[in-house]
Amino acid sequence: MHRLKGKVAVVTGGSMGIGAACARRMAAEGADVVVADICRPDAIHALPDGGRIDFVHTDVGREAEVAGAIQHARSMYGRLDILVNNAGIAGTDKPTHELTEDEWDRVQRINVKGVFFGVKHAIAPMREAGGGSIINLSSIYGLVGAADVPPYHASKGAVRLMTKTDALLYAKDRIRVNSIHPGFIRTPMVEGYVAGMDVEEAEGFQAIAALHPLGRLGTPDEIAWCAVFLASDEASFITGAEFVVDGGYTAR
Numbered sequence: 001m002h003r004l005k006g007k008v009a010v011v012t013g014g015s016m017g018i019g020a021a022c023a024r025r026m027a028a029e030g031a032d033v034v035v036a037d038i039c040r041p042d043a044i045h046a047l048p049d050g051g052r053i054d055f056v057h058t059d060v061g062r063e064a065e066v067a068g069a070i071q072h073a074r075s076m077y078g079r080l081d082i083l084v085n086n087a088g089i090a091g092t093d094k095p096t097h098e099l100t101e102d103e104w105d106r107v108q109r110i111n112v113k114g115v116f117f118g119v120k121h122a123i124a125p126m127r128e129a130g131g132g133s134i135i136n137l138s139s140i141y142g143l144v145g146a147a148d149v150p151p152y153h154a155s156k157g158a159v160r161l162m163t164k165t166d167a168l169l170y171a172k173d174r175i176r177v178n179s180i181h182p183g184f185i186r187t188p189m190v191e192g193y194v195a196g197m198d199v200e201e202a203e204g205f206q207a208i209a210a211l212h213p214l215g216r217l218g219t220p221d222e223i224a225w226c227a228v229f230l231a232s233d234e235a236s237f238i239t240g241a242e243f244v245v246d247g248g249y250t251a252r
Helices: 017-028 063-077 101-111 113-129 150-173 188-195 201-209 220-231
Strands: 008-012 032-037 053-057 082-085 132-137 175-182 242-245
Touching (some): 008 063, 008 113, 017 032, 017 220, 032 063, 053 063, 101 113, 113 175
Parallel strands (some): 032 053, 082 132
16 A cells, blocks of 8 residues: 555546556555546545545547646646556557548547657656656557557557657656556457457457466456556666566467
8 A cells, every 4th residue: 555655647548447447546555646538437536545536638639638637637736756648549440451541540649649748748747756657558469460450559569669769768857668568458448349249249258368378358457556566666667668468468
């Protein structure tokens, strides 16, 4: 408990799935958390063991809204220590030659520009705070390929290398930048993916689970605990790293 006491975090896409788990776990560890999302979480409240969760309506594809969410955290809590760039969409599942420009751009706008805007506007308050931790949610598909959803895979590969670039650029400011690469996690995004498969739901989940040597999907909390570690002082010598939380998927 209290691994993040006294720290302030912004979590984009924090209303559901991995983002919501990150917001809850960070608040439970003592952080004051601002959820920046287009949807309001079910519960915005102070937690009994410390830490608060607040909400700012944010479209991460709009720079002014991302800047506003970070300024809200800074104004309300006086600092910024942690940024979790989690907001993302899967986009259209078509072969590359069938994609439209708009379908491609929609994914890059959220998944890539959203990370860019978050980092851009987090640097100044983190410098003022004497350092910070930026955690970018990439994917196993930022590490390996698959024959589907080209815009999504391209976006997550971009996030992986953006992470390394920014880790090098801001190390002198004691701002650490790392990426997390989840396997298939039981979230609304993955549930939507399964719903689009031409099989019964149970069969679809079983097929996805079988892709992981551990034989199951991950949970949002299993990603959130990795984010808590990277946000904490326990990870003070870690930057530019890839944390693969995938049940062994990429070990093959």
